[in-house]
Amino acid sequence: MTGLRSTLGKLVGGSAIEIDGAPAADLSVAPESAEQIATLLDFASEHGLTVLPWGSGRHQGFGGRIDPDVIVSTSRLAGITEWIPDDLTVVLGSGATLGLLHDQIWTRRQSAILPETSPEATIGGVIAAGVSGWKRLRYGPTRDRLLQVKFVTGDGRVVTGGARVVKNVTGYDLPRLLTGSFGSLGIITSVCLKLWPVPEALATVATDDPDRALAVTHRPQAVLETPDGVSVYLAGTAAEVEAQAAAVGGEVTAGHSWPDQPAGECVVCIRVTPVDVALVVTSLTAHSFVAAHGVGEVVVAVDPSEIEGLRERAEAGGGAVVVERAPQAVYEEIDPWGTPPATIDLQRRIKAAFDPLNVLVAGRLPGNL
Amino acid sequence: MGLSNALVSELASIVGAEAVKSGDLDRHLYSKDAGVIRGEVSVVVLPRTARQVASIVRTAVAHGLAVVPRGAGTGLTGGAVPEGPAILLVTTRMDQVDVDAANRTAWVGPGVINLDLSNQTASLGIHFAPDPSSQAACTIGGNVANNSGGPHCLAEGSTVNHVLAVEFVTAGGEIVVAGSGAPDPPGLDVRGVMVGSEGTLGIITRILVKLIPNPPAIRTLLIAFPEVRGAAATVTDVIASGVVPAALEMMDQPLIRAVENFVHADLPVDAAVVLLAEVVGHEAGVDVEAELIERIATDHGAFQLRRAADADERELLWKARKSSFGAIAQIAPDYYLHDTVIPRTKLVEVLEQIYQIAERRNLVVLNTIHAGDGNLHPLFAFDASDPEAVTQVNQAADEIVEISIAAGGVLSGEHGIGQEKRDLMHLVFSPVDLDAQARLRDAFDPEATMNPKKILPAGARCFDFGRPIPEGAWL
């Protein structure tokens, strides 16, 4: 491996790095450009090396375990390239953190509506994992805000999909395809996101009836339930927020404060249709959880032995139970995704179209893809 | 070219004889969409079920024919127009609607008319957000295939944001479902790629759409400006203020005048441009937002503010906006409608260039613009029997694409690529980018059975010198 190591080191113009929390690999590198990553992946394809892209590690608990030869960190692709506030768009490197982006665009009260409680996560990781913030009830999932994506395919081609405009039907929707692809199709190097202006007034109202809260408010940002109760997250003009808070009727707090992720070693996301959320919540007894009413997402800390039962019920209603993080042993016992999707054959061909030699995260996606 | 009798009877055995049309008149009627390109149709089939669609696809494959899906044929890019021997599969009889009010979703057939769905769900207080101007005629299958937009897509996004799952027939004749009523189904987002794929990746046979609550209160404003600059600045400042209106549309003077003659809505015909803005939401908020917009507009020189007093007046204003195409007929027999997108901040300079192009080429241009998202629709009114006019219009079209791209924009914001803009794709994508898209298409449809020769130019798959795949490798 020493020869390979120094060759790869030369290819990316730097030496090996250490990454906290990453699986053991022969080599970890932090390239400075998409072109360097292309050279590296081309080399990996030629020599049959397996590659794991790495952002902050925040979402590496999803999917099948990877035993990589090379880890490619995006930590040197971490800048905000261009922010045009009046267009409500921003272009940034995939290694840029949500915290960095937030701090910059908040100066003009703009938001990319990304997960609220993981400032250390990288934008590349969030896109690759396809995770969304709680405000998706109002703004839709993260994939609805990815306007353009630049990525390097498994065989080392630098590809751009989408464009830097907020509305676009020019060509196939590669940004959506890359969202939630977990590095299986390519390593994302930069993205352009659509931003939203942050409304003037924000308030959080306590309630005990989430269905009623959804009925008496118009397009709230979120209705979240935890073991401590239900909160309705309102936003808009001051007058509108005040009137809606009164309609909900509970205790009002100015601003939004978001619940922490459930505490526990093994955390899963139960994904069901919106009406099934209440049912799921009823079935959770002594659990730490956050349930998104109106959306269909319940993130919950479980004992691994509960997963199969929860999964059976969720899948029967067209949903899924997805492992977000768990001790290593759990992955050996339980499929982190559940039953593979109906389009699995198609997905296999799509993967092969972008990563013909299967060097990128083989086995991470559902169906051991 | 017609089909052999054997094939016609094979298709008839799948869908019934009355649902197969192979006469000259029918083949001619279906040989064009609402755009300018005419093609040739071998035979027209109108299936009712996904299984029939699957059988038709297998029959087509067996006979080496392409399948071109078509909804209402209101597309503007020749997307539903065959460019070679093909079975034209028309979905208008696939019009089943199954509403799940509690989840605010519905499974709909691809042939359901856009407006019919929202009318059907009106009593439940929910609607399908995408509202193309053609919504009284176009199908939801066509909306999904083109990822269509409409004035109200500013706040709510285009069709793709409202599609949770699609059932489709693959090139192999299989029926599969991608997506789910539950969020983020595991695996690659095949649903997301199907939307906007213009019939080239499969034939959509059912769609799970999201329905959103009807707003409790609406305010609709018509604001007149003496110059484009003030209107454009108003758009930017309104959005920067934290208010994202449900719609923010711009119409220029030539269009206002044409429309006023047509609908008599008392439009300000002296304005250089008008903005049609709509804010929706809670009753307590809409007046505050409307006042904010009016204040910003006044600061930027607006000389007339009109707020629709009631639902009737609101409808009249929207009728004015949506009947642009009818209004054009008074000016000239034909029109060519463009669709490009630019970054919103480039609006003033690009519009200025469009006027210069029209003047130089002696053309009548009218502009209706989804100003909130920089989506331009310059429209040339002309007489297609005048060859010189046709040449000028086509050359102006290319110039508009060029200036849009030079401003950082793209070929299309909502109408799609189809045949019309296929050969312009290299203007926005590199050969490597196009190759990646071609690989994606091949993964779905290696034999190019599904609506071939659309979206991607010939030779897009040009990078076949990649690493050789060893024998027995993973696929």
Ligand SMILES: Cc1cc2nc3c(=O)[nH]c(=O)nc-3n(C[C@H](O)[C@H](O)[C@H](O)COP(=O)(O)OP(=O)(O)OC[C@H]3O[C@@H](n4cnc5c(N)ncnc54)[C@H](O)[C@@H]3O)c2cc1C
């Ligand atoms: C007056 C007028 C106004 C318009 N206004 C707007 C507007 O505001 N916004 C906008 O976005 N568009 C607009 N359009 C364009 C057009 O109406 C839309 O593109 C519409 O979505 C097309 O729907 P359709 O049913 O007519 O599809 P068709 O024209 O029949 O087909 C369009 C494309 O979809 C494919 N297709 C159709 N059905 C299926 C299926 N079941 N599976 C797979 N592929 C399929 C076809 O092959 C074709 O490529 C307008 C058009 C006109 C004539």
